[in-house]
Every structure is written in structure tokens, then in C-alpha cells.
Amino acid sequence: MTHQYGSRTAIVVGASLSGLMTALTLSRTGTRVTMLERSANKSRTGAALPVRDGLLERLTGRRQTGGTAVVPSGAQAWADVHAALRATVLTDPRIRLRAPVTVTSVGEDEQSAWARTGTGETLRATLLVGADGHGSVVRPHVSPEAPRATFSGYVIWLGLVGEASIASRPWPCDLAILYEEDYCLNAYYLPGADGSTSPGRRRIGWGWYDAGHNDLLRTSEAVVGDVVRRTLRPERMPDTLFEELADTARRLWPAPWREAILHGLSERAVIGTPIGEYLPNRLATERVCLVGDAAHLPSPMTGSGFAASSEDALALAEALELHGSVSEALRSYESTRLQPARRLVRSGQSFSHSFAPYGAAQ
Incomplete structure (x- = not known):
């Protein structure tokens, strides 16, 4: 069944960063997109993203107007990039975002792909894109022999603080990667909530890699067996953990x-x-x-997960523009992106194996 340019429809499962970018590139090809997102709100405290110059123009195929970039380049807070992409999606007439909607299963036949929701609804489209993260519901359909991401044996503690809240003298550069004892700290300056990059008005984000609290991850069921189930939120963290981390921070990490x-x-x-x-x-x-x-879950230590997601979105749109049938386009997409994705994940595994060689054991 061949669909002409502009008549194609797509379901995108997941409206995090990769889902939003993919919806924008699909819209650029004339595809009408329905996005299904299980969460009403998205947040990721402290996480930072390296954003390439002109990202939104590449995704949408449209030049930005005005002097301020909708998605500024450089190191940006995860939440800010997500908000900017989501706002762009909400103004696109070809994209419909539905949330919260839980997808329970997906499938396909010769005519269409479909998603079934927790309310019993079945939605059909020309193609379906799984952009639903590490615990993907779509992945078992694509790779039933390897459906799950596996726990790598460590946690990253993430935080984001306004620079004005602390009194320390600024660090001489925008990024620090520090190793002490069995820990690794990535700390960085990010623009302030108003976009300011002036010292004193920025935000400080940090990611603290820690392989010493796997028992807590398991007792809280953030990790079950070898599978990551959820992020550990403050309400599930005991007071003793905050005290222990504070004592370690005082002992190991420099100001600011x-x-x-x-x-x-x-x-x-x-x-x-x-x-x-x-x-x-x-x-x-x-x-x-x-x-x-x-599709490919690397350690965040690679610093390239967001860039790889944007390349996925762009490659998928380009394949759909080049090929008349969806099946041909998806084969081309896989041919383009599979080996780069595998190289990225393997580079992160090298860090994981050295940082937590025994940490994933139950």
C-alpha cells in the first residue's frame, strides 16, 4: 500500500524529547501525526543537554524569525528544551498531542499500524514510532528477542540550583568532570530561567554518578531484577540518604x-x-x-543521547521523503541509524564496565 506525500499518518508513542523532535520532522514531510503521552507533566531536575545551533530549523525545515532562538544552542536545561519543543509542536496544525494516554500494546498488518490504550481505544495510522524511552512498550514488538534495557549498576543523582542561592566564587569554566573515590561528578553552568548567562544569574546543574546505593534502588523497586522501573523521587528517599550524600559532598567536592x-x-x-x-x-x-x-539507550556519560535522538528524527523523515512505501523507508532508516546507535551505546558501556564492574549484580 503506497501513500502519496501528504497523505501519510503516524502515531508517535511518547512525547519526551525524541518524540517531539520526531513529530516535527514527520510533520515536515506532510505526515499527520498523533502523539500519545502517558504523563501529564514532564520534568528532569538538573539534566543538561548540548544543543546544536539551528536545531529547530533542521527539525522543521523552516527558518526561524526574530532575533532569539526558540531552542538556544549550547548547554541547556532538559526542561527548557522540552518546553520549547513542546510549544512548537502545539502550534503545528499537523500534530495532535494527547496526554495523559497510556499505550498498552502495538501491532501492525499490511494496511496499517495500531496502538491500543488503557481505555480500550485502538488508533491506526500508516506507521507507528516508539519514542517512549527506556521502558518502551513499543520495543518488544520490534525486538521481541531483546525487549528490555538492563540496569548498568549505578545511579545518577540530579539537581538544579539557582546560582544566586549560593555564595561561592564561580568555577573558572562552564563544566567540571571530577572523580573522587568511587564517585564521578559532572557539574555545569546552565542559563538562568530567564535565559541569562551572566555570573550570579545562571543555574548550576549537577549529575553525581554513584554505584554504592543499589540496595536502595532495589528496596524502593526503582530497579527490579536487572530492569530499571522508575526514577527515585525525593518522597521515596530516606532522610539518612540525604544526610549521607551531604556528608560525602562536604568531604569530596570543591566549591561551588x-x-x-x-x-x-x-x-x-x-x-x-x-x-x-x-x-x-x-x-x-x-x-x-x-x-x-x-531505540538505543546509552549511559548519559556519553553526552550524546540527545544528539543521537535528533539524528534519528531527521533520518526517519529523510527516509520517508525518499521512499514511496513505509516498509522501504523504515528499512532505509534502520540501515542509516543502527550502526551509529550501536557504537554510541558501546562507548557508554565502556564507562559503565569500568565505573560499576560488579554493581548490576543482584
Whole structure:
């Protein structure tokens, strides 16, 4: 069944970063997109993204007007990039975003792909894209032999603090990667909530890699067996954990990162994300494909997960523009993106194996 340019429809499962970028590139090809997102709100405290110059123009194929970029380049807060992409999606007449909607299963036949929701609704489209992250519901359909990302044996504690909240002298550069004892700290300056990059008006984000609290991850069921189930939120963290992390921060980390971490801990403005990784063997079937963390989940230590997700979105749109049938386009997409995705994940696994060689054991 061949669809002419402009008559194609798509379901995108997931409206995180990869889903939003994919919806924008699909719209650029004339595809009408329905996005299904299970969460009403998205947040990721402290996480930072390296954003390439002109990202939104590449995704939409349209030149930006005005002097200020909708998605500024450089190091940006995850939440800010997500908000900017979501706002762009909401103004696109070809994209419909539905949330909260839980997708329970997906499938396909020769005519269409479909998603079934928790309310019993079935939606059909020309193709379906799984952009639903590390615990993807779509991945088992594409790779039933390897459906799950696996826990890598460590957690990253994430926080974000206004620079004005602390009194320390600024660090001489915008990024620090520090190793002490069994820990690794990535700390960085991000633009302030108003976009300011002036010292004193920025934000400080930090990601603290820790392989010493796997028992807590398991007792809280953030990790079950070898599978990451959820992020550890402050309400599930015992007071003793905050105290222990604060004592360690005082002992190991220099200013201003130490003060930023202590402020975040005192405010309970910290989350713990267990690190999972997924090395793909496939990215697509005839009518269903994967993008972003659903397709390839690297350690965040690579610093390239967001860039890889944007390349997925762009490659998928380009394949659909070049090929008349969805199945041909998805084969081309997989051919383009599978090996780069595998190289990225393997580079992160090298760090994981050295940082937590025994940490994933139950």
C-alpha cells in the first residue's frame, strides 16, 4: 500500500524529547501525526543537554524569525528544551498531542499500524514510532528477542540550583568532570530561567554518578531484577540518604559545586535516575520503528543521547521523503541509524564496565 506525500499518518508513542523532535520532522514531510503521552507533566531536575545551533530549523525545515532562538544552542536545561519543543509542536496544525494516554500494546498488518490504550481505544495510522524511552512498550514488538534495557549498576543523582542561592566564587569554566573515590561528578553552568548567562544569574546543574546505593534502588523497586522501573523521587528517599550524600559532598567536592549540591539536598530538590543501557539489534519492522532511548539507550556519560535522538528524527523523515512505501523507508532508516546507535551505546558501556564492574549484580 503506497501513500502519496501528504497523505501519510503516524502515531508517535511518547512525547519526551525524541518524540517531539520526531513529530516535527514527520510533520515536515506532510505526515499527520498523533502523539500519545502517558504523563501529564514532564520534568528532569538538573539534566543538561548540548544543543546544536539551528536545531529547530533542521527539525522543521523552516527558518526561524526574530532575533532569539526558540531552542538556544549550547548547554541547556532538559526542561527548557522540552518546553520549547513542546510549544512548537502545539502550534503545528499537523500534530495532535494527547496526554495523559497510556499505550498498552502495538501491532501492525499490511494496511496499517495500531496502538491500543488503557481505555480500550485502538488508533491506526500508516506507521507507528516508539519514542517512549527506556521502558518502551513499543520495543518488544520490534525486538521481541531483546525487549528490555538492563540496569548498568549505578545511579545518577540530579539537581538544579539557582546560582544566586549560593555564595561561592564561580568555577573558572562552564563544566567540571571530577572523580573522587568511587564517585564521578559532572557539574555545569546552565542559563538562568530567564535565559541569562551572566555570573550570579545562571543555574548550576549537577549529575553525581554513584554505584554504592543499589540496595536502595532495589528496596524502593526503582530497579527490579536487572530492569530499571522508575526514577527515585525525593518522597521515596530516606532522610539518612540525604544526610549521607551531604556528608560525602562536604568531604569530596570543591566549591561551588559542593554548595550547589548541599543546597539541593537541603531543599530535597534531587532525583535519582538508575542508569539502564540498551544495545539494539533492530530499529524497525515493516510499519513500526524506534527512536531515541526506546531505540538505543546509552549511559548519559556519553553526552550524546540527545544528539543521537535528533539524528534519528531527521533520518526517519529523510527516509520517508525518499521512499514511496513505509516498509522501504523504515528499512532505509534502520540501515542509516543502527550502526551509529550501536557504537554510541558501546562507548557508554565502556564507562559503565569500568565505573560499576560488579554493581548490576543482584
